Structures are given as structure tokens and as C-alpha cells.
Amino acid sequence: MINEEARVMVIGLDGATFKLLRPWIDEEELNFISECFKEGVHGELETVYPTLSTLAWPCFYTGKNPGKLGIFGYTLVEDIKNPQNRERIVNSTHVRSPSLWRILSKAGKKVGVVNIPVTYPPEPVNGFLISGFLTPPGRSYTYPEKLRKDIGDYEIDLEFEGGYSVLPDSDVKRERLFKNQAEITRRRFETSLKLIRSEHPDFFAMNFKGIDTIQHLFWNDKNILLDFYRKVDEYVEKLYKEMDPTHLFLMSDHGFHKSAExxxxxxxxxxxxxxxxxxxxxxxxxxxxxxxxxxxxxxxxxxxxxxxxxxxxxxxxxxxxxxxxxxxxxxxxxxxxxxxxxxxxxxxxxxxxxxxxxxxxxxxxxxxxxxxxxxxxxxxxxxxxxxxxxxxxxxxxxxxxxxxxxxxxxxxxxxxxKPYIQGQHKSDPYGILIVRGEEVKRKSRIKGSKITDLFPTILNLMNVKSPRDIDGKVLKELFKPESRYRKESRAEKTVEEDEAKDSYYFSEKERIRKRLKRLNDI
Known part of the structure; x- marks a missing residue:
């Protein structure tokens, strides 16, 4: 089946770490993830520094290091030394490099993107895009815009006492947050399943951000974490079977650990x-x-x-x-x-x-x-x-x-x-990478993978040339010795970048800044 057009699925398990997953895999607590781990290639995935989702995900979807993007942490590069200038919060237009889905779209591939951080405002793609973390409440978060009416009760983030937040500011809200997060995760899954079924994308990427949120709050209670992971495992398997991709990437943007003392x-x-x-x-x-x-x-x-x-x-x-x-x-x-x-x-x-x-x-x-x-x-x-x-x-x-x-x-x-925050990730740069597919080695381990490497690896699978100025390298070790995907192809020139602009109103910046504080990213 080497001549078959590749269809690639990327599932983000935000904040997942083998410190949690490996014991559960060995005990077969996670059916589908365990199957992928044992049948495909696995290894740690090194993120960028500092280990923040708002930096890691843009580096993933551009294949470039932070020095080429114009953003750092939650803000713009020119703001990071000035504690008084806190007005500009990063959005997708500030990322000074073309995204993976833009390049695939221009190559004629149909794409689907759901809940990837730093994708607001949603950019035009050949397919559909639902933005993720840092989307202001009430603003348009889909491309095409009419898609918002079709996805019904889909929610970008959690709602607490009339205002959006990511993490609660007291112990008493944790149980309610778990139930709400489970419900929102279910809605995201069902929306994604529906869109895969109706749109038939060649490339699909979705991030389960709820894993990161639950680990922040319940890191010390592994039974609660396992319950949430089991449900996500079930969702991932159903998405995989519906799309039937030639290659599947399970990845996370950083690791996790117990909160500081x-x-x-x-x-x-x-x-x-x-x-x-x-x-x-x-x-x-x-x-x-x-x-x-x-x-x-x-x-x-x-x-x-x-x-x-x-x-x-x-x-x-x-x-x-x-x-x-x-x-x-x-x-x-x-x-x-x-x-x-x-x-x-x-x-x-x-x-x-x-x-x-x-x-x-x-x-x-x-x-x-x-x-x-x-x-x-x-x-x-x-x-x-x-x-x-x-x-x-x-x-x-x-x-x-x-x-x-x-x-x-x-x-x-x-x-x-924040005594109610049990888990953090600033000291663990190693996320997870699990890959399975027709051209992928079986039952193997890969070392030295970086989050920027996924960009050219995915483009290579889909027979699209990577921009010449990226930092990521094709992960040749993923593939069988005879696979054509071990050869990398770069474009002769870079892809143009759009002019960055501020896409938030002042009131939205204040609300988003509070959410970032709750995440301990500020």
C-alpha cells in the first residue's frame, strides 16, 4: 500500500508523561494507547524552553524554535523584558511563520484542526479549524465561521461564576471542574467525530487539553487521573477507527510533575x-x-x-x-x-x-x-x-x-x-511520542525526538515539501529501512508570513490574563 495517499491523525494528550502512562500501559489499563505503544514506535518528546503550552504548540505546528517565531511564553518577544508592557497576549497572527495546516491546505490537502492552543483567530484552511486555548469568550472561533452554528453546544473552555477560567481558585470547585471537564471533553470528541465523518480530512489534529487541567488539580490522586485517561483512550480509539488514517501520532507538549514546595x-x-x-x-x-x-x-x-x-x-x-x-x-x-x-x-x-x-x-x-x-x-x-x-x-x-x-x-x-494545585510542568520538558502506521517500525523505541521534528515528519508523510528555514528534522528512525519516508525534501524558498496584529480587546486581555495566572503560566 506504499502508493496510497497518506492520511495522518495527530492526537495531543496535553501534558501526558510516561511517568503516568508506562505503568498503566504495562497493566493494560488503557486499551488503545497500550496497543499503539506496543505495536508501534514510542519515545520521549523533548519540548522547547521554557516548558509552556503557549510556546510549545506554535513550535510544533511551525517546526521552528522560539527565536524565529516572535512570541515567547504568552506574549510577544519585545514585551518579555518589560514588566509594565503586558497588553499584548499572543494569538495566531503573532506567530511569524506558516502553520502546518496552512502549508497542507496550499498543497491541496484537506485538513481538520480542533482545540490546538494558539490558533485564535482561526485562519482560513482547506477544511475546518476550531481554535483552542486563549480564545476570547463570545468571539468567532471556527473556520469557516458558519461551522459554529453546526457544532451546537461545543465549548472552548470552562465557565466558573460567570467568567471563563481554566483552573479554579479554591478546593471546593475541584469536583465540579472534573465533571465539567469530562463533559466538555465528551463534546469535543463528539464534534470531532462528526466532522471527521462528514468532511473526510486528509490530515486531522486534535488536542485533549483537559488532561493538562486535570493533572494540575489531581496529580496526587492517580485513580482520578486514570479514570479521565480511560475515557480519553476510548475517544481516541473511536476517532482513529472513524478516520482510518495511514499514520497516527500520539504526542504531548511537555511532561508533568508534583507541584513545587x-x-x-x-x-x-x-x-x-x-x-x-x-x-x-x-x-x-x-x-x-x-x-x-x-x-x-x-x-x-x-x-x-x-x-x-x-x-x-x-x-x-x-x-x-x-x-x-x-x-x-x-x-x-x-x-x-x-x-x-x-x-x-x-x-x-x-x-x-x-x-x-x-x-x-x-x-x-x-x-x-x-x-x-x-x-x-x-x-x-x-x-x-x-x-x-x-x-x-x-x-x-x-x-x-x-x-x-x-x-x-x-x-x-x-x-x-495555590495550595489546591497539585501538579506542574515547568521542570519536565519531556512529553510523549507514540506513532503507528503502515510505514512505521513495529515494537521499537526512538530517542532524541524534539517537538519541532513532527512538522517535517508529517509533511514528508503527506508528500509536501517543508520550508527550508525550519529547525525540525524528519524522524527517519520511525520508519522501516526500505520506507521512502526516510528521505526528506525541503522547499527552495520559505513560505510568506502574514503581518502580526493584535486580535484581542482590552477586556478580553484581562480575562485571558487571569486564566493564564490560574495556569501558573504567568
């Missing part, structure tokens, strides 16, 4: 190590004291911790760090995205080398444990027009620590915010 104040550490100079302004000192008083109060009184809203607790932690730094005399400073060296620093490379060495030695003063499991160098991971604006290093802490950019009295403190 302590804060590590990176700018306080940089100050103590001589890299950062604190402003001597009176207002900065006053603000710092207010912040510290707030932290102590929240940590000391359980009742106060419950009464304070999430946004208030966030404000205690994020209120004043920017204005307290003397940037003229500072060599390096930290943000939520990573550590930046002062561009005025004459001996930048010498400073970076020493900084990396000092970070490798950084310890928890309470127990002597190392803080960081890995230090990502920007020059090794970022390239392109925007690379110079990205962090010089992205420190990946051990899971028990959460990095905070605030200047504090201490380097390490007990974590007091």
Missing part, C-alpha cells in the same frame, strides 16, 4: 552573588516591605490564605521587582522567562560562563540540595531574527522549587500560593 527567588540570589544591584529608591524599599508583610501573613494564617483571591496572592508575589532593580549597574537579572545578561556588559561571555557555574552550585540554604537540574543556554536553543531578545539562560529547577522573579528577604521560602 518552595519558592526560589532568583533575583535575590543574583543580588547576593553580585550580579544584580538593587535600586536605592525609598519607594522600592517601602514596596518590598509591603510585599514581605503580605507573604508572611498569607503563610501564617490558613484562613487568610483561603479568603484571599488568587489575584491578590499573585500581587503579593509579583508587585514590585522591576522597579527595585538598578538596571544601569546590574550584570544579570531574572524574569519569569529566564535570566538575561545586561547588553551593556562588555565581558558578556565571561559573565555568562561564571553565571552558569554559580547556578550549577546554587543550593537550598535549609538542606544543601541543588536548586537546578539543568541550565538551558539560549545560544544553543534559540536562533533566528528574535534570538537576541530571548533569555541568555533558562534555569530548570528541580520540581520541588518554583522560581520567582521578586526580590525577597530570603533566597528560599515555603511556597504559600
Amino acid at each position: 518552595k519558592y526560589f527567588f532568583i533575583n535575590t540570589w543574583l543580588k547576593d552573588e553580585g550580579y544584580l544591584e538593587k535600586s536605592k529608591s525609598v519607594s522600592g524599599g517601602f514596596i518590598d516591605k509591603v510585599v514581605q508583610m503580605g507573604l508572611k501573613a498569607v503563610g501564617r494564617f490558613g484562613g487568610l490564605r483561603k479568603l484571599l483571591s488568587t489575584s491578590m496572592k499573585e500581587n503579593f508575589l509579583n508587585f514590585s521587582s522591576g522597579r527595585q532593580i538598578d538596571f544601569e549597574r546590574t550584570k544579570a537579572y531574572g524574569s519569569r522567562w529566564g535570566i538575561f545578561l545586561n547588553k551593556k556588559e562588555d565581558s558578556k561571555q565571561t559573565t555568562l560562563k561564571k553565571l552558569i557555574s554559580d547556578l550549577e552550585s546554587a543550593e537550598d540554604p535549609e538542606n544543601g540540595r541543588k536548586i537546578f537540574k539543568e541550565l538551558i543556554l539560549g545560544k544553543e536553543h534559540y536562533s533566528g531574527d528574535f534570538a537576541e531578545k530571548l533569555p541568555d539562560t533558562v534555569p530548570i529547577p528541580h520540581p520541588e522549587y518554583k522560581l520567582m522573579p521578586n526580590l525577597s528577604e530570603m533566597i528560599v521560602k515555603k511556597k504559600v500560593d
